[in-house]
Amino acid sequence: MLKGKIIVSGVTSLAILTGCFLESKVPYFPEWPQINSAIKKDPEIESRVADILAQMTLEEKVGQMIQPDLRGVTPEEAKEYKLGSILNGGGGWPDGNKYATAQDWAEEADKYYLALEDAYADRGFRIPFMWATDAVHGHNNVFKATVFPHNIGLGAANNPKLIKQIGKATAREVAATGLDWTFAPTVATPRDYRWGRVYEAIQKTRKSSTNMPA
Numbered sequence: 001m002l003k004g005k006i007i008v009s010g011v012t013s014l015a016i017l018t019g020c021f022l023e024s025k026v027p028y029f030p031e032w033p034q035i036n037s038a039i040k041k042d043p044e045i046e047s048r049v050a051d052i053l054a055q056m057t058l059e060e061k062v063g064q065m066i067q068p069d070l071r072g073v074t075p076e077e078a079k080e081y082k083l084g085s086i087l088n089g090g091g092g093w094p095d096g097n098k099y100a101t102a103q104d105w106a107e108e109a110d111k112y113y114l115a116l117e118d119a120y121a122d123r124g125f126r127i128p129f130m131w132a133t134d135a136v137h138g139h140n141n142v143f144k145a146t147v148f149p150h151n152i153g154l155g156a157a158n159n160p161k162l163i164k165q166i167g168k169a170t171a172r173e174v175a176a177t178g179l180d181w182t183f184a185p186t187v188a189t190p191r192d193y194r195w196g197r198v199y200e201a202i203q204k205t206r207k208s209s210t211n212m213p214a
Helices: 043-055 058-064 075-080 102-119 151-157 160-176
Strands: 006-008 011-013 085-088 130-133
Touching: 075 102, 102 130, 102 160, 151 160
Parallel strands: 085 130
Antiparallel strands: 006 011
């Protein structure tokens, strides 16, 4: 048997070497409960969506389902394949420039948006392009943007009003750079501390939590 400690996804773990795994006591739902959303379906919108789908080619539908990384696709390629969106995760910046300004981001976003507007110019309908970003700790990919603590730290503060204010501040900064969509916040319930991104979950402290395994 191997001996000693190792680092797994940022967590020191002897259990992985010895096979002594801790089981979470958190209930598991085979099927998620049905949610009665306050935002109801709009028949007019549903009809319009069905009409557009009926006109789209298979290639256009596939393009809508692909979301490449910013670093792997140009505006010209986005137009050619009629991509629905792109994503910039950590370390993805306009022209690979870590110090790109908010103006640089907005101008780069315009290039993709306009490329897709042109791609659908002769189709009789339009599908706006979307740029998604990982703004999980504020708009943290953008130089000089406001960076906030990890979600688990915000959860430990037990201050929902503060978290809402942080969300508003982040939304303003994302909008100022011309981006449309943010993968944040990560509202997750960790079932096991060995998960490498447990810090991205909004939780109270371990002592008071009933949602995390002891």
